[in-house]
Amino acid sequence: MKEMFTLLLILGLATSLGAWPAFDEFNVFDYGASGVGRTDDSKAFKYAWRNACNAETHSAKVIVPEEGTFLLKPLMFHGPCKPQFIHFIISGTIVASGSPKTWDGLDSSQWIAFKNVTGLNMYGSGLLEGHGIHWWNQSCRYHPDREDCTKLAPTVLKFISCNGGTLSNIYIVNSPQTHVLISDSKGFNVDNVMIQSPQDSPNTDGIHIHSSHIIKITNSIIGSGDDCISIGDYSSNIDISNIECGPGHGISIGSLGKDGRIVLVENVHIRDSTFKGTTNGARIKTWQVGRGNIRHVIFENLVFDSVDNPIIIDQNYCDVRGACKEKKSGVKISDVTYKNIYGTSSSSVAITLNCSRSVPCSGISMENINLASVTPGKFLLANCINVQGTEVGVNPGSCLN
Known part of the structure; x- marks a missing residue:
């Protein structure tokens, strides 16, 4: 009884002060992700990010579980966020649509992007699969005579104005264009990533740094067409x-x-x-x-x-x-x-x-x-x-x- 009374007292104080104990883990399955790799899970990721970004906690975690394969359309995760640190933990597999038509009416330069997020840490044992072959097959570099050839194709991961961030222990393959872009950022570290695309894939830089300062890239294996x-x-x-x-x-x-x-x-x-x-x-x-x-x-x-x-x-x-x-x-x-x-x-x-x-x-x-x-x-x-x-x-x- 005494323990129950103490718990109720703590909860009562938290309620009266408007500060319940912080919830700091946001699993995309809890937001409706199917994890089967064939249906669009973009909304689940969007809502998980929204709640993590607005959490009243020092550190929040977005969880992409190991047992899932998640199909995502183009997504932009915006900050600034309330937590000092956000951990985006990818243990499962995230795949892009294989069809360039998915980007009709959207920004064809990006797939997954983060903007204005300080203290972002993306890591895990997971895989990001860009399914770039359909973009490469209509690239203007290799097919200049095609009326519908494309000069601009999606980057798998963009970090825009993301200060004090990290990317580590991630496997990224077959980006339609550049695999990772770090732009307008300061104090960003990349460590122990593996990036692979075929030697003849056009414009598939592994990591591109633009207008950024104090950047470290270490202990990584990168093979690409650029x-x-x-x-x-x-x-x-x-x-x-x-x-x-x-x-x-x-x-x-x-x-x-x-x-x-x-x-x-x-x-x-x-x-x-x-x-x-x-x-x-x-x-x-x-x-x-x-x-x-x-x-x-x-x-x-x-x-x-x-x-x-x-x-x-x-x-x-x-x-x-x-x-x-x-x-x-x-x-x-x-x-x-x-x-x-x-x-x-x-x-x-x-x-x-x-x-x-x-x-x-x-x-x-x-x-x-x-x-x-x-x-x-x-x-x-x-x-x-x-x-x-x-x-x-x-x-x-x-x-x-």
Whole structure:
């Protein structure tokens, strides 16, 4: 009786103060999700998110259970939210519709997006399946003659203005376009994710960073039809390490400066990573007509296995490759370090630094680089144009001396 009286007293006080004990777990099954993978579960996710975002608690959890497969239409989860932290725990499988018609009248650039959410932590042992093949089959890149070809296709996960967030322990496959976008965010960490799409899938970057700062990407395996990781405009303090990249186009800064835009990317550190069968390794790519700066970049402790262009700067990018007329404009590339880089090149030119005559690359440092051909005994070249810098222990060389 005494225990019952104490419980009733506590509940009575909570009721009188308008503060019942916080409910902090929101399972999508409790909101009507079927979990069979064939009926639309979008409303259940929407309502679970709404209640989690509005919960009067320090930390809320949206639960996507292991025993379910959940079909979702395009969804935007909005903040700001009341809890300091929201954990979006994906243990089951989330699948997209295989038909591009699902996006008719909607934003075709996104599937699952989070906006203005601080303290978001997405993790779990689950799978996100983008079913991108139908988008790839009508891509303008591969099917330019189709009247209904598509230039823009959904990104599986978008994090827009999400500060202090994390993405970890998630498996993402077959995105129609970019797999993960981090945009206008600060203090966002990605760790131990696996991203896979076919080598010939168009524009399927693994992770793209845009206009974001203090971003860490670590301990992840990424294979796609485009860059494993790409860094876009107005991004700074980017730390990328322990990445297994391949297939794909490597880890790239750019392309930047299209349509004469002003560029600022700085303090980027890419290290302790491997590249297997990629078209590029450590790449910086800028449009001729761009302006601004890329500076304070380090590529360090990298291993290349059968990479077409292990080290490449292309400051003369334009619409028609190989037919770019020289411009007086250009993005200034400075203070770039390449250090402790080893492996094999599948092309004859292992190092290409193609810089602008009007805005040459400066402060380029190369140290302890040893690249060999995948073909035993084949001689490799290094080609540097309009570059100011130093090199020590570089093979093939010399390039900067």
